[in-house]
Amino acid sequence: xxxxxxxxxxxxxxxxxxxxxxxxxxxxxxxxxxxxxxxxxxxxxxxxxxxxxxxxxxxxxxxxxxxxxxxxxxxxxxxxxxxxxxxxxxxxxxxxxxxxxxxxxxxxxxxxxxxxxxxxxxxxxxxxxxxxxxxxxxxxxxxxxxxxxxxxxxxxxxxxxxxxxxxxxxxxxxxxxxxxxxxxxxxxxxxxxxxxxxxxxxxxxxxxxxxxxxxxxxxxxxxxxxxxxxxxxxxxxxxxxxxxxxxxxxxxxxxxxxxxxxxxxxxxxxxxxxxxxxxxxxxxxxxxxxxxxxxxxxxxxxxxx
Numbered sequence: 001x002x003x004x005x006x007x008x009x010x011x012x013x014x015x016x017x018x019x020x021x022x023x024x025x026x027x028x029x030x031x032x033x034x035x036x037x038x039x040x041x042x043x044x045x046x047x048x049x050x051x052x053x054x055x056x057x058x059x060x061x062x063x064x065x066x067x068x069x070x071x072x073x074x075x076x077x078x079x080x081x082x083x084x085x086x087x088x089x090x091x092x093x094x095x096x097x098x099x100x101x102x103x104x105x106x107x108x109x110x111x112x113x114x115x116x117x118x119x120x121x122x123x124x125x126x127x128x129x130x131x132x133x134x135x136x137x138x139x140x141x142x143x144x145x146x147x148x149x150x151x152x153x154x155x156x157x158x159x160x161x162x163x164x165x166x167x168x169x170x171x172x173x174x175x176x177x178x179x180x181x182x183x184x185x186x187x188x189x190x191x192x193x194x195x196x197x198x199x200x201x202x203x204x205x206x207x208x209x210x211x212x213x214x215x216x217x218x219x220x221x222x223x224x225x226x227x228x229x230x231x232x233x234x235x236x237x238x239x240x241x242x243x244x245x246x247x248x249x250x251x252x253x254x255x256x257x258x259x260x261x262x263x264x265x266x267x268x269x270x271x272x273x274x275x276x277x278x279x280x281x282x283x284x285x286x287x288x289x290x291x292x293x294x295x296x297x298x299x300x301x302x303x304x305x
Contacts, residue, residue: 091119
């Protein structure tokens with residue numbers, strides 16, 4: 001009996017989340033996958049992560065189209081539209097290839113992107129949770145759209161990623177991501193501002209003692225989330241901007257999340273912590289250390305102005 005031809009999935013791009021998803025799919029025993037990408041102009045770190053995961057660099061978009069059955073877009077929000085525009089002309093001539101947008105973008109953004117694909121070979125997706133690889137923290141991929149079940153079936157033989165199809169409409173998965181991230185990452189932005197302000201005025205010890213007494217769960221969360229956040233702050237700023245668009249589009253105020261975006265932009269652009277790399281952390285790995293660096297950067301910014 002002839003061996004089954006492996007399913008080929010292109011991941012654009014294999015960064016923190018993308019390379020981990022590729023690695024998990026490659027480790028699937030029952031399903032045989034080939035995971036490919038185009039690393040042209042990608043960072044040295046992305047190339048390293050891709051190679052470690054066993055993802056094949058096929059060098060060009062044209063070669064991706066020749067080989068891929070599916071394309072997963074897993075990027076920072078600001079790049080979601082441009083990458084879709086790169087691939088849509090190819091997929092409008094190759095309707096058997098399904099494009100899956102898994103980015104943290106507003107529902108109106110993903111619906112606009114979906115119109116680039118004239119055959120409807122497009123699925124809306126979102127990822128909630130950390131990069132896969134551990135049974136302790138398993139992420140879930142939510143999917144919506146006409147072809148969502150086809151994508152869900154790709155993950156059926158891995159126990160490191162959960163999958164849920166939540167509807168047939170493009171925009172449903174992205175809306176869920178915006179609602180969830182507004183809490184998970186919005187709370188971290190608020191907590192960061194509160195802690196920096198307490199530190200700025202020398203009240204952090206009193207503030208933390210009060211939190212431990214009256215809101216211990218909140219303190220436990222921020223004690224972990226604030227030090228872990230800086231390497232991801234630039235990406236999270238883009239998510240906050242997309243959340244602001246989501247809420248504004250239905251008549252709610254966008255200002256809270258524009259402020260959250262500015263908080264993350266400050267961490268990413270105005271503090272040394274913005275240069276930290278997740279797997280090579282050197283500074284700000286505890287709450288006190290992170291706040292000290294953030295506060296000193298804020299004071300420098302204040303004095304410079």
